[in-house]
Amino acid sequence: MRKVIIFTILFINTLLGAQIEELSWPRGETFLTFLEKYKIPLNLYYDLEKEDKELCSEIQAENNYFLYTEDNGDLNQVLIPVSSDIQLHIYKDSSNNYKFQTLPIDYVENSEFVAIEINESISNDIFKVTGNSYLSAIVQSLFKGSDVNFRKMQKGDFIAIQYTQKSYLGKPFGMPEISSAMVQINKKPYYRFKYSKDDKYYDEKGVGFTQTFFFQIPLAYSRISSHFTNKRYHPVLKRYRAHLGTDFAAPTGRNIYAAGDGKIEFVGTQGGYGKTIIINHQNGYKTLYGHQNGFAKGIRQGQMIKKGEHIGYVGSTGLSSGPHLHLGMYKNGVAIDALSVIKKPQTDGLEAKEKASFLANSQNIIKRFEKEIANENRTLPNKFERTKDRSEINVM
Known part of the structure; x- marks a missing residue:
């Protein structure tokens, strides 16, 4: 070996x-x-x-x-x-x-802090500096529903972003994660800062501008027969295993309900998951309901669905050793642990004891934004951190 x-x-x-x-x-x-x-x-x-x-x-x-x-x-x-x-x-x-x-x-994760002067357009200028085609759309979505009007941006205004991006074989892998952003329009700055506990974005005063999406467990189950594992090394088999979902054991025919509001993206048979429904929710989330015995009457692709609405029945179709629901959850196309989202405590904003720390950290980031905007040598992004993850594996 x-x-x-x-x-x-x-x-x-x-x-x-x-x-x-x-x-x-x-x-x-x-x-x-x-x-x-x-x-x-x-x-x-x-x-x-x-x-x-x-x-x-x-x-x-x-x-x-x-x-x-x-x-x-x-x-x-x-x-x-x-x-x-x-x-x-x-x-x-x-x-x-x-x-x-x-x-x-074997991905590399880069954390970058960039200030970009607007010369042509938001999309072109961000791409020229970062080489990332997703950042512009994400930045604009952060300010959606506010008084920020990107059409009023003038040449000489700035966008500043603090973000992380995985890369694989020298190319971006997955979606970038923005932790803070500044948009300057007619010389007036607007800010968004991400709060890790609720995944919401707030301005420099602690006012929230995005809604946190909450889900419910989609059935009454007997036990969790298999938990989500993204990357686990099996010491006996001496190889990596993964289970990209949560399996809820329940009797055949038990009702399955939508975990959240959304639009049905797929109804049918999908490989090892057998009879499957996929629902597209807001904020980049999707849920997958696998191994169903059958679908609720009237369920069809393209249908809008409400949280708690009946969609199907527990079964054992596809590759299944017994009746259960395989619940998959995806954020921006990446599989995540559904229970980490479902069990996340609901918050309506920053708690008083945490707000002071959040605001102080935001002010430090604003100072970094201002310093980088004043830096005339900003042709390329300043890479403040480089964290490499190169996992070793055993090959027979």
């Missing part, structure tokens, strides 16, 4: 002149159709454990994956991210047999 860094696994063959392709996962493609496309024996999938088969159902359309094919078109290996921390790896071993494993994603 030898220890290698995950980056090496995929790129060991590049030393011999091989080409790595970065591709977008096509809509309608499944793990099985992918295997068929590259003439990989389907038993690679059928012989997997239930937990790994479920992960194969987590592949998101239009997400990037990394493929290496040989000169004759045969697949040598592929890395397919299924969450912010875990990816599927198919590769040929020394005997030319295809193998499957799950691996941690």
Whole structure:
């Protein structure tokens, strides 16, 4: 056994002149159709454990994956991210047999603090400095519903942002997370600061401008039969495992209710999750309800749904060892622990004892914004922190 860094696994063959392709996962493609496309024996999938088969159902359309094919078109290996921390790896071993494993994603997380002078437009100017195509839309969404009018921005105004962004194989991975932002319009500044306890954004006076979205547990259950795990190293199997959802054990036929208001995005069968419903909520959240026995009457794609509305029935369809509901939750396309959101205490604003600390920290950030705006050498972003996460793995 030898220890290698995950980056090496995929790129060991590049030393011999091989080409790595970065591709977008096509809509309608499944793990099985992918295997068929590259003439990989389907038993690679059928012989997997239930937990790994479920992960194969987590592949998101239009997400990037990394493929290496040989000169004759045969697949040598592929890395397919299924969450912010875990990816599927198919590769040929020394005997030319295809193998499957799950691996941690070797991403780098950058924290940056930038001040950007407006010369052309918000989108173009932010992209030129950061190279990030999402930041402009996120910044504008933070000020939505306020008196901030981006159309009134003039040349010479500024936008300042403090944010973190994961990168993978040298490219942005996932959505950036903005912790604070300043928009200057006609020389007047407007601020937003994120409060970690409720994920809301406040101004420099502690006034909130976003609503925290709260969910309910969608059924009466007997017990939680499997908890959410994003990246866990199994000491006996000596490999990484993941379960991107929470399993609620309950009798077949028990009612399932919508965890929150939203729009039904999918109704049908989805790989290992069997009969599945996906609801798109506000604030970037989605919920997935898997292994259902059937759907409530009238449930259809595109339908608006209310929190607590009946949507289906507990079952054991797909890859399931017994009746239960698999509840998946996603924030901006990334799987998260549903219980961490459902159990989050509801707050209507900053508590008195925490407000003083929040406001003091906000003033420190404002001073940093002002200092960076005054800095004439700001062609490139100032990278105040560089935190690297390079996980070692064991390869047989």
